[in-house]
Amino acid sequence: MKLEFTKMQGAGNDYIYINGFETTLSQDTATRLAHQLSNRNFGIGADGLVIIDPVDGADAKMRMYNADGSEGKMCGNAIRCVAKYMYDHGIVTKEKVVIDTLSGKKAIDLVIENNFVSEATVDMGAANFVLSEIPVKSAEAEWIDYTFTTSIGDYQVTAVSMGNPHLVTFLDEIHDLNLTVIGPVFEHHPAFPERINTEFVVVHSPTELSMRVWERGSGETMACGTGACAVVAAAVRNGHSPAGEWITVHLLGGDLAILYNDETVLMRGPAVEVYKGSIELVV
């Protein structure tokens, strides 16, 4: 079987994109391919796989899979790339697109330069701090600056859902953190029945933050769009940042701009096509 794909990245968070308007992939095949092709030594190499499918009631449906083959409900960096792919490849001709995801429909405003999308702003919907909905197993209703005990020590954490689960911890420095040791301790902690994405954050000023992320199912990535939104939501709830203002979040692969309100979170950032390819799959 020959599979056409496009490699895209948003702030260095890279996925293999499949045009589902031309190629149909079942859930089982997508899970297997995500695991096989994401491997940076034995596959194409990526943080996961994204399929852009036709759907009623929206311009497309995004299905996203982490590098271990697990399906994610939402991906902030991928949704900007999906919108760019659709405009640049003529699937849509308008500058506002609506993409359905497992966490609902999201509207994306596109910036066009020389007939191609250079940047996209996504209305990500409201941040949710209710633990039972994230989900987090706890007797508390919310974890805001909560003392969380792990096998490697106590951390002050804030739990947030951006359609997918996040745990945010503010620290004095993040450069030297060994995330390959720390990340799995959070990801596989019994408090998180669906595992968790964890963000480690330094506050430089109310409108400038730096973060590193350990993503469930993919490990440390260069950026996480939902993670950056969760970080700003947590920064506002903890009194580090103001609501209603654009906050710059520095990630290993670039910057994202996030604006938090109680009703919704906006995320603005780059979307880049890296290359196209095709592979012969031995099925």
Ligand SMILES: N[C@@H](CCC[C@H](N)C(=O)O)C(=O)O
């Ligand atoms: N990189 C993403 C999030 C991808 C999904 C996540 N690992 C999960 O399983 O929830 C982003 O940019 O938001």
